[in-house]
Amino acid sequence: MLVIRRRPATLLIGVALLGAAAGCNRDAKAKAAPPPLPDVVVAEVEQRAVAIEREYTARTEASPTVEIRARISGVLEQVLFKEGTEARQGQVLFVLQREEYQAALDTARAQLAKAQADLTRARDVSVIDRARAHLAQRQADLEKARADVARYRPLAEARAIPQQDLDTSLSAEKVAVAAVDAAAAHDEVGGHEVGQVGALIVGPAGEAAVVGAKLNLDYTTIRTPITGIIGKVMVDQGNLVGKAEPTLLATVSSVDPIYVDFSIPEADYLRLASRIRLDPTGRPRGEQTPLDLFLIGDQPLPHKGFIVFVERAVDVKTGTIAVRAVFPNPDKVIRPGQFARVRGVVEQRPEAVLVPEIALQEQQGAKVALVVEAGDKVAFRSVTVDERIGDLYVVKSGLKPGERVIVEGVQKVRPGMQVKPVTRSAAKAGA
Numbered sequence: 001m002l003v004i005r006r007r008p009a010t011l012l013i014g015v016a017l018l019g020a021a022a023g024c025n026r027d028a029k030a031k032a033a034p035p036p037l038p039d040v041v042v043a044e045v046e047q048r049a050v051a052i053e054r055e056y057t058a059r060t061e062a063s064p065t066v067e068i069r070a071r072i073s074g075v076l077e078q079v080l081f082k083e084g085t086e087a088r089q090g091q092v093l094f095v096l097q098r099e100e101y102q103a104a105l106d107t108a109r110a111q112l113a114k115a116q117a118d119l120t121r122a123r124d125v126s127v128i129d130r131a132r133a134h135l136a137q138r139q140a141d142l143e144k145a146r147a148d149v150a151r152y153r154p155l156a157e158a159r160a161i162p163q164q165d166l167d168t169s170l171s172a173e174k175v176a177v178a179a180v181d182a183a184a185a186h187d188e189v190g191g192h193e194v195g196q197v198g199a200l201i202v203g204p205a206g207e208a209a210v211v212g213a214k215l216n217l218d219y220t221t222i223r224t225p226i227t228g229i230i231g232k233v234m235v236d237q238g239n240l241v242g243k244a245e246p247t248l249l250a251t252v253s254s255v256d257p258i259y260v261d262f263s264i265p266e267a268d269y270l271r272l273a274s275r276i277r278l279d280p281t282g283r284p285r286g287e288q289t290p291l292d293l294f295l296i297g298d299q300p301l302p303h304k305g306f307i308v309f310v311e312r313a314v315d316v317k318t319g320t321i322a323v324r325a326v327f328p329n330p331d332k333v334i335r336p337g338q339f340a341r342v343r344g345v346v347e348q349r350p351e352a353v354l355v356p357e358i359a360l361q362e363q364q365g366a367k368v369a370l371v372v373e374a375g376d377k378v379a380f381r382s383v384t385v386d387e388r389i390g391d392l393y394v395v396k397s398g399l400k401p402g403e404r405v406i407v408e409g410v411q412k413v414r415p416g417m418q419v420k421p422v423t424r425s426a427a428k429a430g431a
Contacts, residue, residue, distance in 0.1 A: 037420040041408035042372050044423075046354050047401035050394065052271075052347040052387050058262035058293075061324075062253035062336035066226055068093060070242035070249060072219045074100070079237050086332070087230045087252060094222040094249055096241070101220055105213035112206035135183035142176035149173050162244075175205060228254035229332065253336055258329040260293060260305065262342050263320035269310075271346045276307045276323070293327050294341040295334070303328040305342070353395040355383065356424075359405040360393065370413065372404040372421045380415040 070076075074096035081093050148169040155161045224230065231251045241247035264272070275289045288307065292300035305327035314321045325342060327334070334340075360367045360383060371379045383398035399405065404421060406413065413419055 037376075037418055038412040039409060040372070040406045040413060040419045040421055041424055042404040042421045043356050043359060043407045045395070045399045045401055045403045045405060047351055048354065049348070049350045050352045050354070050389055051345045052349065052389070052394075053343055054264070054268055054346050055341055055343040056262040056264060058260045058325075058340045058342045060334055060336055060338045060340055061259045061261050062228070062255050063259050064226055064228075065251060065253040065336070066224070066228075067248055068222060068224065068230075068250045068252060069246035070094075070096065070219075070222065071246055072096070072101070072216055073240065073242040074220060076235055076237050076239050076241050076249075079233055081230055083230065083232050083250075085230065087224045087228065089224060089227045091224050092221055093224055093230070096220040096222070098217065098220045101213065101217040105210070105217050108206070108209040108213040112210055115206050131183070135180070138176065138179040138183045142173070142180050145169065145173035145176040179205065222249065224252050226252055226254050228252045229335075255332050255335060256329040257326045258334045258336075259308075260325045260327060260340060260342060261322065262325075263315070263318070263322050266314050266319050266321060268346050269314075269321050269323075272307075276310060278308070278310070289344050289346075291325050291327075291342050291344040293334075294343065295338065300343070301327070301334075303330075349394070353399060353401055354389070354392040355385070355395050355399055355405060356407055357388070357391045357393055359407045360385070361410070369399065370406040370410055370415070371399070372406060372419060376418050376421055378406070378413045378415050378417045378419055 076094060077097055078095035079093070080095065081087055081091070087093065156163055156165065229252070231253070233250055234248050235241055241249065272289060275287060290304040291306065293303075293305055294300050305325045307323050308326045309324035311322040355369065359369050361369070367383045367385055369381050369383050371381050373379045381398050384396040385393040386396050387394040406419075406421075407424060409419075
């Protein structure tokens with residue numbers, strides 16, 4: 001009976017020992033199997049020639065821009081153009097009232113003819129009497145001119161009459177003084193002296209009056225001095241213009257080519273200085289840097305531009321220097337005052353070392369990268385970068401051409417680990 005009771009206990013102990021041994025074997029096998037290597041996507045650090053570009057905010061300007069003004073007073077009779085259209089150089093834009101100035105020209109010509117006729121008669125009659133009478137007449141004219149000045153001066157100071165009336169009387173006084181001096185200097189007997197009097201009095205004074213009257217008549221017809229787009233008419237037809245000051249009638253701007261003004265940092269200017277040198281006439285001395293102009297979107301306009309002006313000094317407040325570029329504008333789509341963007345190459349680097357932007361991380365204000373070295377082991381690198389070109393950075397130090405940097409899977413690894421690298425192109429193909 002005792003033997004039969006002991007056998008089940010012994011059997012149970014044996015079964016337990018076998019189970020424990022089997023469990024130990026499984027744990028040993030599990031510990032012996034190494035974990036799989038983490039997959040990471042890598043990209044090679046490349047070296048190639050790159051162009052360093054810059055983009056600047058700019059504003060378009062028209063040059064030249066001319067304000068069309070009335071130079072004499074008169075009623076605006078005709079407007080001979082349509083606002084917003086192109087006007088050709090010399091085209092008639094406005095016509096002022098002409099009758100008054102035509103009459104003044106006719107009077108000046110008649111007075112000149114009369115003076116010349118009087119001079120001719122003076123050679124045939126009593127020379128002495130005519131000369132003395134002429135001197136007396138000039139002295140009377142002088143007295144009248146001085147009286148006019150004395151009368152107009154206080155009125156002009158009190159703004160009771162236009163300043164122009166006082167200026168006219170002062171000019172008449174000067175002419176009268178000159179006439180008296182000439183007549184007195186040549187009050188001698190003889191046809192030769194009379195001829196000199198006529199040359200000094202009739203010639204300059206009469207001819208000057210004719211020229212002045214003709215100029216005023218010509219000013220009634222207003223033409224554009226340049227070819228360009230003409231803007232809005234500032235004065236309606238029928239209004240009096242040019243009475244107190246030259247009245248602005250319209251503005252004409254030449255828009256082909258169009259100019260673009262912008263500022264560049266001092267560092268960029270030093271890079272470009274050798275390619276934007278201009279001679280005394282404003283022409284480039286060497287190969288120029290072509291520029292692209294953007295108005296909206298990322299599509300540049302079809303025509304390239306070039307820098308044609310550099311300001312004389314750097315703005316000490318902003319550290320920039322103003323420049324001007326010129327762009328062809330044959331379709332006249334670009335107008336003055338538009339905001340634009342100018343983009344151009346400031347430097348060419350023949351052997352730049354490039355790293356993808358996604359391979360870099362920020363750590364305590366510095367950029368770092370994880371590199372897969374020999375034996376597919378991860379190493380930590382501190383990287384110094386310079387310029388950004390698209391999704392790449394130009395490396396100054398920390399990486400060499402041909403090295404593999406991790407661009408995906410950074411979270412799964414740490415320095416010293418062995419990884420299973422996959423190139424970026426192969427990863428994209430698999431995806």
